[in-house]
Amino acid sequence: xxxxxxxxPAISLEGVFKSFRSGSETVNAVDGVDLAxxxxxxxxxxxxxxxxxxxxxxxxxxxxxxxxxxxRLNGRDxxxxxxxxxxxxxxxxxxxxxxxxxxxxxxxxxLKRKGVAxxxxxxxxGEMLELVELGHRAKHRPAQLSGGQQQRVALxxxxxxxxxxxxxxxxxxxxDLKLRQAMQVELKRIQRxxxxxxxxxxxxxxxxxxxxxxxxxxxxxxxxxxxxxxQVYERxxxxxxxxxxGTSNLVKGTVxxxxxxxxxxxxxxxATALLADLPEALAAQGPGAVGSAVYLTVRPEKIGxxxxxxxxxxxxxxxxxxxxxxxxxATHYQxxxxxxxxxxxxxxxxxxxxxxxxxGDHVWLxxxxxxxxxxxx
Amino acid sequence: xRNRKLTPYVLVLPAWTWLALFFVVxxxxxxxxSLTTGNVITGFQQTFEVGNYADAIxxxxxxILRSLLYGGCATLVCIAIGYPMAYWIAxxxxxYKSTYLLLLLxxxxxxxxxxxxxxxxxxxxxxxxxxAFKDLGLLPEGFAVLNTAPAVILGLAYNFxxxxxxxxxxxxxxxxxxxxxxxxxxxxDRLRAFVHVILPVSLPGVFAGVLMTFIPxxxxxxxxxxxxxxxxxxxxxxxxxQYLVNNNYPIAASITFVLMGLLxxxxxxxxxxxxTERVMEVHTS
Ligand SMILES: Nc1ncnc2c1ncn2[C@@H]1O[C@H](COP(=O)(O)OP(=O)(O)OP(=O)(O)O)[C@@H](O)[C@H]1O
Ligand SMILES: [Mg+2]
Numbered sequence: 001x002x003x004x005x006x007x008x009p010a011i012s013l014e015g016v017f018k019s020f021r022s023g024s025e026t027v028n029a030v031d032g033v034d035l036a037x038x039x040x041x042x043x044x045x046x047x048x049x050x051x052x053x054x055x056x057x058x059x060x061x062x063x064x065x066x067x068x069x070x071x072r073l074n075g076r077d078x079x080x081x082x083x084x085x086x087x088x089x090x091x092x093x094x095x096x097x098x099x100x101x102x103x104x105x106x107x108x109x110x111l112k113r114k115g116v117a118x119x120x121x122x123x124x125x126g127e128m129l130e131l132v133e134l135g136h137r138a139k140h141r142p143a144q145l146s147g148g149q150q151q152r153v154a155l156x157x158x159x160x161x162x163x164x165x166x167x168x169x170x171x172x173x174x175x176d177l178k179l180r181q182a183m184q185v186e187l188k189r190i191q192r193x194x195x196x197x198x199x200x201x202x203x204x205x206x207x208x209x210x211x212x213x214x215x216x217x218x219x220x221x222x223x224x225x226x227x228x229x230x231q232v233y234e235r236x237x238x239x240x241x242x243x244x245x246g247t248s249n250l251v252k253g254t255v256x257x258x259x260x261x262x263x264x265x266x267x268x269x270x271a272t273a274l275l276a277d278l279p280e281a282l283a284a285q286g287p288g289a290v291g292s293a294v295y296l297t298v299r300p301e302k303i304g305x306x307x308x309x310x311x312x313x314x315x316x317x318x319x320x321x322x323x324x325x326x327x328x329x330a331t332h333y334q335x336x337x338x339x340x341x342x343x344x345x346x347x348x349x350x351x352x353x354x355x356x357x358x359x360g361d362h363v364w365l366x367x368x369x370x371x372x373x374x375x376x377x
Numbered sequence: 378x379r380n381r382k383l384t385p386y387v388l389v390l391p392a393w394t395w396l397a398l399f400f401v402v403x404x405x406x407x408x409x410x411s412l413t414t415g416n417v418i419t420g421f422q423q424t425f426e427v428g429n430y431a432d433a434i435x436x437x438x439x440x441i442l443r444s445l446l447y448g449g450c451a452t453l454v455c456i457a458i459g460y461p462m463a464y465w466i467a468x469x470x471x472x473y474k475s476t477y478l479l480l481l482l483x484x485x486x487x488x489x490x491x492x493x494x495x496x497x498x499x500x501x502x503x504x505x506x507x508x509a510f511k512d513l514g515l516l517p518e519g520f521a522v523l524n525t526a527p528a529v530i531l532g533l534a535y536n537f538x539x540x541x542x543x544x545x546x547x548x549x550x551x552x553x554x555x556x557x558x559x560x561x562x563x564x565x566d567r568l569r570a571f572v573h574v575i576l577p578v579s580l581p582g583v584f585a586g587v588l589m590t591f592i593p594x595x596x597x598x599x600x601x602x603x604x605x606x607x608x609x610x611x612x613x614x615x616x617x618x619q620y621l622v623n624n625n626y627p628i629a630a631s632i633t634f635v636l637m638g639l640l641x642x643x644x645x646x647x648x649x650x651x652x653t654e655r656v657m658e659v660h661t662s
Contacts, residue, residue, distance in 0.1 A: 063558055083561040090562045096555035100577045109573070110563035161563070 524606025
């Protein structure tokens with residue numbers, strides 16, 4: 001029994017929908033989401049503003065009830081169970097610290113309501129404040145703390161209850177960049193130490209990529225892609241994901257044919273790019289796929305620039321440099337490849353090389369087949 | 378450079394002038410008046426007669442105590458009615474919050490005295506309320522509210538209710554709704570969220586409301602004279618009579634200072650009891 005329970009996902013959403021009525025309109029904030037978040041995982045919900053991240057999280061916390069679908073915690077159906085009887089805790093973006101209580105009382109709040117013995121409350125609050133490095137601030141009011149310190153109090157107040165999962169809604173949103181980066185590392189450390197499942201809402205792709213075990217990329221109330229940071233970055237499943245995560249070049253092309261397990265695609269003005277595979281829908285057609293339109297995507301840092309035409313076995317696309325931006329450790333190039341399309345290239349500035357190309361230079365872009373991936377047109 | 382240094386003083390000048398003209402001068406005048414002897418015919422001489430105060434307290438201690446009692450009761454009634462009203466408008470008012478606030482204030486577009494007089498009809502022995510209950514046999518024939526202490530307290534509470542509702546509403550309305558959610562998230566049901574979070578966070582509003590109702594209700598004389606009959610006179614009535622009817626300015630002025638002193642002592646001990654830090658802090662986040 002014990003092991004069966006342990007193998008249950010910490011949180012699962014099954015066919016969850018949520019719509020709000022605002023005036024005469026109905027907004028489908030969450031439009032059919034299925035997720036299984038594993039025990040001890042650092043799981044991120046990533047997506048643009050208004051895509052339904054907060055609503056999804058609030059349904060897990062119990063602040064909203066799904067219009068349709070089921071929410072489970074450790075396998076138990078909690079749909080309809082009020083927030084105060086769900087074993088998850090939330091860290092609010094505004095922190096929502098109780099202003100009339102000092103730091104220690106804020107952290108002790110949940111344990112007191114649960115009726116934990118006084119001595120144990122004192123011990124656990126003390127330990128938790130040590131964990132977030134705020135032991136010396138126990139008697140301060142929230143208003144006397146800096147933003148980063150308030151953030152850690154909010155974290156301690158939730159974690160001290162040892163919930164089945166911790167829900168964090170853009171917890172670093174109010175902090176400046178330096179502090180944000182420090183807190184990202186800090187959050188990761190704390191999560192490793194306590195081993196509790198973290199569900200992390202953010203619209204910052206960099207944050208999601210660096211911190212998460214897995215990411216669900218959301219758009220318009222749906223999950224567009226679910227995967228590890230590397231999967232989501234290297235193999236975006238949709239144009240939306242390719243666009244939203246990092247910078248991507250999206251080049252329109254026509255399938256020419258296959259040889260030796262590599263597909264040739266004509267792009268821009270007659271240049272040939274290579275693809276290791278085609279979208280499933282096209283691959284199923286076999287030779288029938290020839291002539292189909294396809295989008296070819298390649299990350300800017302995967303592209304090389306050279307003055308000479310590269311050899312066989314790589315994508316080779318000629319173009320003209322229209323813009324160079326020197327950034328110290330790297331240089332960004334904008335290359336016009338004809339057909340009204342422009343490609344962005346990031347090159348590291350290695351010690352011996354001068355600028356690879358200047359504005360107006362004719363260059364060859366090249367990249368291996370496995371670094372570009374196809375999306376349906 | 379010299380001008381720069383003077384600027385702040387020039388800027389506060391209007392405020393200081395205002396305070397001097399409408400606060401310091403009248404208070405000083407009243408204080409000196411309270412220490413004079415004489416009458417309107419012979420004139421008042423500045424004799425520093427401290428006995429006026431002993432006189433005032435000795436003669437009118439009963440009315441003074443009654444004023445504080447009635448004011449205190451009216452304030453309690455205002456909290457009992459006003460807090461739930463403010464709570465309801467702030468948390469349940471939705472898009473109609475301002476409409477409800479307007480409805481709350483609407484009666485107060487009518488003159489204070491007229492409003493109080495209308496309560497005479499409302500509370501009269503065989504009027505709309507008591508008459509109906511008596512007809513139904515729910516109240517004995519001789520039952521009366523008018524000209525009793527409850528009538529005065531009810532009138533006071535009615536007249537000063539918005540001064541309780543508005544400050545409480547302002548605090549609740551400004552409160553971060555996530556605070557309540559955080560309480561629920563941390564295992565509090567609705568009652569515990571109220572007791573441990575909403576109520577303590579709204580205390581500054583209650584404090585302001587108490588000041589704004591207790592001070593004017595204890596000093597009021599209109600409600601006592603319109604609704605209280607002859608046996609429920611408050612200190613306000615005494616001051617009014619001494620000034621306007623008996624023209625005994627020294628006594629009227631010393632009663633005024635006694636009342637003021639008592640109210641100040643009351644307010645400071647009240648702030649002390651609640652914890653000044655808690656009350657003076659304005660919670661926003
Ligand atoms: N209580 C509500 N009433 C009406 N509409 C709502 C409500 N809550 C959310 N919505 C709508 O649902 C959609 C999703 O909102 P949600 O807050 O989940 O987005 P989000 O992904 O968290 O966005 P953000 O990054 O801006 O926080 C939005 O269009 C929003 O306007
Ligand atoms: Mg949100």
